[in-house]
Amino acid sequence: xxxxxxxxxxxxxxxxxxxxxxxxxxxxxxxxxxxxxxxxxxxxxxxxxxxxxxxxxxxxxxxxxxxxxxxxxxxxxxxxxxxxxxxxxxxxxxxxxxxxxxxxxxxxxxxxxxxxxxxxxxxxxxxxxxxxxxxxxxxxxxxxxxxxxxxxxxxxxxxxxxxxxxxxxxxxxxxxxxxxxxxxxxxxxxxxxxxxxxxxxxxxxxxxxxxxxxxxxxxxxxxxxxxxxxxxxxxxxxxxxxxxxxxxxxxxxxxxxxxxxxxxxxxxxxxxxxxxxxxxxxxxxxxxxxxxxxxxxxxxxxxxxxxxxxxxxx
Numbered sequence: 001x002x003x004x005x006x007x008x009x010x011x012x013x014x015x016x017x018x019x020x021x022x023x024x025x026x027x028x029x030x031x032x033x034x035x036x037x038x039x040x041x042x043x044x045x046x047x048x049x050x051x052x053x054x055x056x057x058x059x060x061x062x063x064x065x066x067x068x069x070x071x072x073x074x075x076x077x078x079x080x081x082x083x084x085x086x087x088x089x090x091x092x093x094x095x096x097x098x099x100x101x102x103x104x105x106x107x108x109x110x111x112x113x114x115x116x117x118x119x120x121x122x123x124x125x126x127x128x129x130x131x132x133x134x135x136x137x138x139x140x141x142x143x144x145x146x147x148x149x150x151x152x153x154x155x156x157x158x159x160x161x162x163x164x165x166x167x168x169x170x171x172x173x174x175x176x177x178x179x180x181x182x183x184x185x186x187x188x189x190x191x192x193x194x195x196x197x198x199x200x201x202x203x204x205x206x207x208x209x210x211x212x213x214x215x216x217x218x219x220x221x222x223x224x225x226x227x228x229x230x231x232x233x234x235x236x237x238x239x240x241x242x243x244x245x246x247x248x249x250x251x252x253x254x255x256x257x258x259x260x261x262x263x264x265x266x267x268x269x270x271x272x273x274x275x276x277x278x279x280x281x282x283x284x285x286x287x288x289x290x291x292x293x294x295x296x297x298x299x300x301x302x303x304x305x306x307x308x309x310x311x312x313x314x
Contacts, residue, residue: 014288014296014302014303014306015306015311016264016288017263017264017288017289017294017306018263018264018269018288018303018306018307019264020264020265020266020267020269021053021263021266021267021268021269021270021307022306022307022308022309023267023309024053024267025049025053025085025307025308025309026078026082026308026309028045028049029046029049029078029081029082029085029308040068043064043067043068044064046063046064046067046085047060047061047063047064048060050063050064050270052268053267053268053269053270054239054240054268054269054270054271054274055270055271055273055274056270056273056274059092059273059274059277062092063085063088063089063092066084066088066091067081067084067085067088070084072084079310082308082309082310083305083310085308086301086304086305086307086308086310087304089273089304089307089308090300090301090303090304090305092273092276092277093273093276093277093283093300093303093304094300095282096276096277096279096282096283096300097282097283097284097297097298097299097300098257098282098283098284099284099297100128100229100231100257100284100285100297102128102132102137102192102193102228102229103132103135103137103192103193105228106225106228107190107191107192107193108140108183108186108187108190108191108192108193108194108223109192109193109194109228109229110183110186110193110194110196110219110223110226110227110228110229111128111193111194111195111196111227111228111229111230111231112196112198112212112215112216112219112227112229112230112231113125113195113196113197113198113230113231113233114198114200114212114230114231114232114233114249114253114255115200115232115233115234115245115249116200116201116202116235116245117148117151117199117200117201118200118235119200119233119234119235119245119261120233120235120259120261120262120287121197121198121200121233122145122151122154122155122158122197123154123158123261124231124233124259124261124285124287124295125141125155125158125195125197126141126154126155126157126158126159126161126162127287127292127294127295128195128285128295129141129158129159129162129164129195130158130161130162130164130292131292131295132162132164132192132193133162133163133164137192137193138165138190138191138192138193139162139164139165139191139192139193139194139195140164140165140166140167140182140185140186140191140193140194140195141155141158141159141162141164141165141166141167141195141197142166142167142168142178142179142182142194142195142196142197143155143156143166143167143168143169143178143197144175144178144179144196144197144198144199144215145175145197145198145199145200146168146169146170146171146172146173146174146175146178146199147171147172147199147201148171148199149171151197152168152171155168155197156168164195165191167181167182167185175198175199175211175215176211176214176215176217176218177218179196179215179218179219180218180219180221180222182194182196183218183219183222183223183226184222186223187222187223196215196219196227198211198212198215199211202248205248209252209253212252212253213252213253216230216253216254229256229257230253230254230255230256230257231255231256231257231258231259231284231285232245232246232249232250232253232255232257232258232259232281233259233261234246234258234259234260234261234275235261235262236260236261236262236263236265236266236268236269236271236272237262237265237266239266239268239271240271242260242271242275243271243274243275243278246258246275246278246279247278250279250280250281251280255279255280255281256281257281257282257283257284257285258275258276258279258281258282258283258284259283259284259285259286259287259295260272260275260283260285260286260287260298261286261287261295262287263286263287263288264287264288264289264294269307270307272286272303283298284297284298285297285298286298286303301313
């Protein structure tokens with residue numbers, strides 16, 4: 001399949017995946033702006049709508065202010081209003097997108113996955129492994145969440161599906177020791193990429209962070225400059241809790257990029273915007289479905305247009 005066809009397919013899936021959010025926004029925009037012109041009350045209603053979609057009060061106010069400065073030939077032209085709204089959302093995300101490319105850096109390229117249990121972390125790792133092996137990369141998957149037998153088994157299945165190699169230990173084993181051994185093996189056996197899952201227990205946040213930092217320390221002992229990427233995986237369906245998770249992990253775990261999953265499962269996909277603005281790390285990938293191809297690079301303008309129910313420009 002050509003790159004253009006792949007992109008076209010992804011844009012269609014993006015639009016479809018964000019249906020829950022875009023339907024909610026579209027219906028309310030139509031309701032608000034077909035009944036009255038773009039006046040102060042209409043803008044207040046729009047601001048309330050954005051807050052309900054988890055944009056947060058300040059961002060919602062900023063976007064409404066930008067729309068108040070727009071001149072529309074027909075203030076009841078909802079498509080023109082949606083386009084202006086999409087532009088305003090994309091402006092909020094300016095500079096908050098970046099690429100994930102594990103094949104352009106040093107080898108072995110070490111990627112650490114962090115995030116709470118249930119965020120889609122293990123599935124995200126598996127999808128990335130499948131994408132990399134499809135490009136001819138030799139990939140090693142490491143089950144660093146040694147406290148959850150289910151996570152280990154899930155990664156084994158992903159490794160088989162992706163054609164990647166797998167390393168794991170018995171339940172309760174030292175995750176840092178496993179990460180160390182995996183990096184040694186990767187150097188000795190010439191792997192291109194190592195994908196390391198980690199635990200996501202938040203019952204004891206400091207214990208979790210200490211474990212993550214220990215993993216980072218031992219990896220650096222084997223491979224200078226590693227981990228080359230630390231991806232924080234966040235579940236869009238938990239709304240404002242995802243913002244709290246970013247604050248917990250992002251400030252202690254040296255996160256270099258964000259992955260937002262399950263955007264197809266929420267009508268409040270606006271949460272991505274305050275997370276992007278609050279984080280020191282850019283958004284690199286988003287997920288809008290269960291299929292392998294439904295994890296794709298984040299593009300702010302395409303995302304913003306899909307969110308308000310418009311076809312991405314491509």
